[in-house]
Amino acid sequence: MEEESRGERLQKALAAAGVSSRRNAEVLITSGRVKVNGKLVTQLGSTVSDDDVILVDNKQISRKPKLYYIALNKPAGVISTVYDRYAETTVIDLVDIPNARLVPCGRLDMESEGLILLSNDGDFVHKVTHPSQSLGKTYHVTVFGGPEPTTLRRLANGLTLDDDTRPTAPAEVTVIRRRPTVIEMVLHEGRNRQIRRMMDTVGHPVERLVRVKVGPILLGDLRSGEWRFLDRTEVGSILQDTATKLSGNNTSARGGDVARDNNGTGARRPQTAGRGDYETRNRSRSR
Numbered sequence: 338m339e340e341e342s343r344g345e346r347l348q349k350a351l352a353a354a355g356v357s358s359r360r361n362a363e364v365l366i367t368s369g370r371v372k373v374n375g376k377l378v379t380q381l382g383s384t385v386s387d388d389d390v391i392l393v394d395n396k397q398i399s400r401k402p403k404l405y406y407i408a409l410n411k412p413a414g415v416i417s418t419v420y421d422r423y424a425e426t427t428v429i430d431l432v433d434i435p436n437a438r439l440v441p442c443g444r445l446d447m448e449s450e451g452l453i454l455l456s457n458d459g460d461f462v463h464k465v466t467h468p469s470q471s472l473g474k475t476y477h478v479t480v481f482g483g484p485e486p487t488t489l490r491r492l493a494n495g496l497t498l499d500d501d502t503r504p505t506a507p508a509e510v511t512v513i514r515r516r517p518t519v520i521e522m523v524l525h526e527g528r529n530r531q532i533r534r535m536m537d538t539v540g541h542p543v544e545r546l547v548r549v550k551v552g553p554i555l556l557g558d559l560r561s562g563e564w565r566f567l568d569r570t571e572v573g574s575i576l577q578d579t580a581t582k583l584s585g586n587n588t589s590a591r592g593g594d595v596a597r598d599n600n601g602t603g604a605r606r607p608q609t610a611g612r613g614d615y616e617t618r619n620r621s622r623s624r
Contacts (some may be wrong), residue, residue, distance in 0.1 A: 344384035347371065347391070348565035352459020355402045355438050356393055359463050370394050378556045405437050406567040407455040409561040415452055415515070417444035429452060430525045430568075432564050442466050446530050451548035452556040454567075464553065464575050471525050472575075477513070478532055479543040484512070490521070498534045505535060594599065 350363035363381055366593070367373050371378050371390040373385055376516045385391060391398050400611075409415065409428055416424040420438055428441050432455060442454040442465035456462055464470050484492075489512065495504040509523035518541075522532060533543045553574040559565060 339616060346381075347373065347378060347383045348381060349399070349459070350385050350391065350400070352390075354398050354400055354464065354540070355404070355457030355459065356398055358459050358466070362459065365393060392546055401458060402438075404461075404536075405434060405439060405569045406458065406461060406572050407432050407564050408554060408556070408559065408567055408571075409453050409455060409545050409564040410556060410561050411450055412443055412561040413448055413450050416447055417441050424467045426503075426513045428442060428455065431513055431562055443527060443550060448532070449546040449548065450561065451546075452559075453548070454551055454554065455564075461572070461575060466527075468526065472552035473509075473523045473525050473550075474548060476522045476524070476532060477547045477549055478522055478536065478543055479545040480518050480520060480542045481544055483515065483518050484520070484539065484541050488541070489520075491539060492520075492535060496535065496538060498528075498531075498538055501528070505531065505534070557561065568594065 347367060348359050348362040351365065352359045353359060356362060357365065366380055366381060366383075368621060369377060370377055370393055372395070373383070375390075375392075385439050387400065391400070394540070409432055411428055413432075414426070415431065416427045418424070418427055419429050421427060429439055432439060439455045440456045440457065442456060442462050442464055445451065449605055454465055465472060489510050493508055493510040495507055497504050500504050505528070506526045508525070509521075511521045513521045524531065529535075536543050547556075552565065554571055
């Protein structure tokens with residue numbers, strides 16, 4: 338392990354290895370679950386070199402993992418977390434890639450549907466989820482009733498929710514269908530159940546909520562429960578340093594393999610048999 342002024346910060350190395358996001362990596366360190374070269378490390382300022390051996394829960398991690406970037410159409414009723422003992426199904430259950438250690442890039446509440454990104458690349462997860470990145474997320478929201486223009490302006494300009502003193506950030510709000518009313522909303526922040534709370538506040542409760550876009554990544558024609566690999570262009574649109582991160586033939590600058598299918602577009606459903614050939618499967622209807 339190197340001095341703080343040199344090397345890579347330990348939490349960043351953990352995230353780069355796909356162990357967790359940077360924030361969760363900090364928790365792993367401070368809770369005493371990380372060792373470097375056999376020594377317990379609990380300080381966030383610690384750095385590591387490529388030669389250092391890192392263990393999490395006494396298990397050595399691979400410093401050059403295969404990197405996965407996944408787009409999933411989350412069905413209603415599925416939990417957006419890695420594990421929940423009370424949940425019947427999580428998003429991880431729908432993308433069954435052995436030993437990938439995927440984490441969802443943010444969340445959709447259980448009743449909501451649509452696009453959610455998953456990856457084992459901590460930098461990618463950070464880019465998608467951290468407020469400083471300001472990735473707009475686009476939703477199609479079916480609501481009860483027909484909001485007046487003044488109501489739409491309130492939603493767009495920001496309003497105070499019942500249990501929060503801070504007004505919501507400005508949003509893009511457009512009615513794209515009438516009878517039933519469907520509103521397209523683009524948010525640049527992600528409070529808990531924000532859209533549902535906003536619509537309750539203005540008197541037009543949500544009937545259905547579907548996320549159709551995360552930054553430049555589109556849900557497209559993925560059916561409910563289907564998933565696909567992001568292609569290099571899509572990954573590059575999130576990671577500004579794609580030229581170095583994805584250099585070489587299907588490998589990253591860190592040396593980890595970047596998983597993708599042959600054309601970057603083939604959708605697939607969770608599989609349990611013959612999983613070794615998941616990268617070349619054709620589109621299949623979700624269960």
